[in-house]
Amino acid sequence: MVATIAAGDPIRLVWRNDLGGRTYRLDRSGHTEYVKWAPDHPEIDLEQEARKLAWAGRYTVVPEVLGLGRDTDHSAWLHTLGIPAMPAVAPRWKADPRRAARAIGTGLRMFHERLPVSECPWSWRIRDRSTRIRNPDDMALLDVVPEEDHLVVCHGDPCVPNTLIGPDGNCAGHVDLGSLGVADRWADLAVATYSLPWNYSPAYEDELLDAYGIERDGDRISYYRRLWDAT
Ligand SMILES: Nc1ncnc2c1ncn2[C@@H]1O[C@H](COP(=O)(O)OP(=O)(O)O)[C@@H](O)[C@H]1O
Ligand SMILES: [Mg+2]
Structure with missing residues (x-):
């Protein structure tokens, strides 16, 4: 084909x-x-x-x-x-991980601000993802659900390769929206920061959060990473 x-x-x-x-x-x-x-x-x-x-x-x-x-x-x-930009995992951006991490953070903020929650037909909230938990031991995650901080339309797979960066070093777009849906913004932030060390060294997690414009929330990050791993 x-x-x-x-x-x-x-x-x-x-x-x-x-x-x-x-x-x-x-x-x-x-x-x-x-x-x-x-x-x-x-x-x-x-x-x-x-x-x-x-x-x-x-x-x-x-x-x-x-x-x-x-x-x-x-x-x-x-x-x-094609969107005329390179994925944040391209050698050009692996060589400048601080700048790339900031572009991912700013890009995620932009994504969360632009997409309207009230118009979004899909959910990525915990109760809707829970059906995909495979290991019964992980079901305990559903007993200790964190309070939602701020609902946005989440990207759903905000790993490094899914942000595209333009030649100017700014986010130029996003790809891979199969899991997009309404959820707490920490569902995306936890995974975006989680994926940095898989692609860059050092990881620059705090740069990403700073560019997004948010203080690290260790409890929600850890919860949403465990949910990510479990589903
Ligand atoms: N329309 C597009 N414009 C630019 N790059 C794209 C486009 N579609 C896919 N890509 C590139 O292909 C890669 C894989 O696409 P993606 O949808 O993320 O597949 P997967 O679900 O396998 O991760 C992306 O990381 C990006 O680099
Ligand atoms: Mg992808």
Whole structure:
């Protein structure tokens, strides 16, 4: 399918995820496009991701959906227009992790401020995520739920590679919105900071929180990281 969409233009594999999914970049003349391809898996729903991209794109910069489909071999694909920026995990930004961490923090703040909670059809709140807790030992997390600090539309997977940074060092957009939904802002902040050491050294967690404009809340960070790991 990727070759059909590319129609002879160069195709480059840019990303592989843990669930067997792959993302390809198509180099058109003057712009890029991306095709996200995924085998059928209960945790992947590209149709839902396409709906979320279309909704979020009314308020902030996310990939514009060009097409969506299924192949006969139990896989699906999502074709988007490229955002002209590099993921925060690109060598350019790994070499400048302080600046990248700040761009992620500012970008997340922007995302939370722009997307309207009252209009958002999806939830990422604890009770709605709890159905995905697999290990019975982790169910105890639901007994000690922290009070919500501030409800926003969360990105849902704010790991380093899902923020795009422009040449000026500012956040240029977000990708990978399959889990987007309303939740406490700490659900996103806990994971955004959690993912820094997986990609950068040192991790600059405090830079990210400072750029977001918030004081570290150790209890909520630790709760939402455990929930992330459990789901
Ligand atoms: N429309 C797009 N514009 C720019 N980069 C994109 C676009 N779509 C995907 N990418 C790049 O491909 C990578 C993988 O896409 P993503 O949707 O995050 O897949 P996954 O769910 O496997 O993490 C992203 O980190 C980003 O670098
Ligand atoms: Mg991603």
